[in-house]
Amino acid sequence: MNMLTKGRPTKQEENLIMPDQTGTQTDTGNRALMVDEPLIFERGSADRSGIDLPEAPAVENRLGGLDRSTDIGLPGLSEAETVRHYTRLSRQNYAIDVGLFPLGSCTMKHNPRLNEKMARLKGFADIHPLQPMESVQGALQTIYELADWLKKLTGMPAVAMSPKAGAHGELCGILAIRSALEARGDAREVILVPESAHGTNPATAAFAGYKVEDIPANDAGRVDLEALKARLGPDVAGVMITNPNTCGLFEPDMKAISDAVHEAGGLVYCDGANFNAIVGRVRPGDLGVDAMHINLHKTFSTPHGGGGPGSGPVVFSEALAPYAPLPFVEINEEGHYFLVEEETAEDHHESSFGRMVAFHGQMGMFTRALTYMLSHGADGLKQVSEDAVLNANYILRQLEDILDAPFAHSGPCMHEALFSDKGFSNELSTLDLAKGMIDEGYHPMTMYFPLVVHGAMLVEPTETESKAAIDEFIGAFRSVAKRAKAGDEALKTAPHHAPRRRLDETLAARKPILVWKEPEEFAEAAE
């Protein structure tokens, strides 16, 4: 098998364990159980197949000369080779089931196996959205009860279950705001987005056709309330605010912000991606929020980040509830669950702005999220946010002596701890520390975000890590931080022990190779 090294992120020979570390090299380039795996196209040949297909019967060609004349170039592998290929690749991957995943703002928490067991029950797993409603009462009840939990936890009267992820939920919320404003004949043009908001917020507002304006953060990493008030006016449709914000801090002026926005005739969208820090403790409805999405794949432990689809239900205030999208589940007097859709919405939900998706939403995630809620109970969910915040503060205080922690002076953080690379020497930066963490066996933290902090590192342990696991992580983080402060030259070329060495991200972004080509062509193209 010929593996192409040309145009690869790192060359094979650079990838070998450095001779000065062990004094030996392997003949294959593999490192014991860590096998250097080529692309699937480089394995096997087109004349091989995992199964024997019968000779194709003679058919009349009706393609009118449009039939393909060249080989389609699928790789030919046996079943065993295929299984091994993907298993080998998966072993080079990092996942929440492998270790602590400290990505700030992503809430990578353990996915309880009980969730999986429930989602695989036949009555949930083997149903179709077009099945008669009488035959899927259990599934509809699950959606109804999950919706009820979400409304109670947020203190909001209505919820749209169908949005399929966080940013999709944001769009749903903003479309509801637009519908409400248009319904009162007051279409407005501007959405205000504080600097401490998620990056998807301004993108959503722009996608929905609004002009986006920034509101600066103050020295404590919070929304500058006076700057916000000064900008409010008859052209402002609303604000999109992330609370807790992307610095991992609670916005204490949230109620004052909402009141000011409402007074100016606008509406308040809250990005609920960080709901994990306040679930069971704070009800966004009490803070004057009009719409907020909830990431079931973060706060309520359904898998994400390659492990499963997202799910982003949106809760609404009284002001926005009439505009919520279809469909939703209701219960009638006989205790039967039914779906409110276009045909049945006319009598009591005629202002709906339409649909976000064809069907009910991510059923598999609803089952998992409700399982998580029921297995924790109301008191358990309170402890979820308590432990998430406690764990983040433990990390913040254990590391603030060695790493710059820009907002540590302003008090406790919420569910994530923010550090910066201030004080690193020998031109080392956040990127180098992140690569050093890979060598230590960890997925790096979120880096260079939020933008308001130079060289930011955002760490979110979540509540599912034990103190022992967090202590181990702190030990690793501390040792790499020490090296960065001491100016350790070796950190500049980290990772040294990963399946691939440091990638040339600049070249990859400037000249990405997106399509695999046959070796000869490839070699020429790369010249």
Next chain:
Amino acid sequence: MSRYFTEEHEWVDVEGDTATVGITEYAQEQLGDIVFVETPDVGSELSQGDDAAVVESVKAASDVYAAVSGEVIEVNEALEEEPALVNSSAEEDGWFFRLTLSDKDELSDLMDEKAYKAFVDNL
């Protein structure tokens, strides 16, 4: 020709009615390796403070604002193929776009080189 600077780390060269806009050496250093630049359409009318261009580095994507109002008359097409020009020559070859000034009074809102240097030193 006189050169002006903004707090958003852009430079503006003014010659007659024509202004050339780019990002400063400080800005390119902060952004790191630039991988993509999106320039405005020739002929578009920009008001001071409008989003005019986008610059993307390995670290972040940032907006480049119109430091002054005017009509875009030329963009640096070399940046499409070679965004790295912004890194190697931010204040010369890595210019972004040229526009015809519609309001010369706006220049008084901008900083001169000395004031910009003091501004950067204070960051």
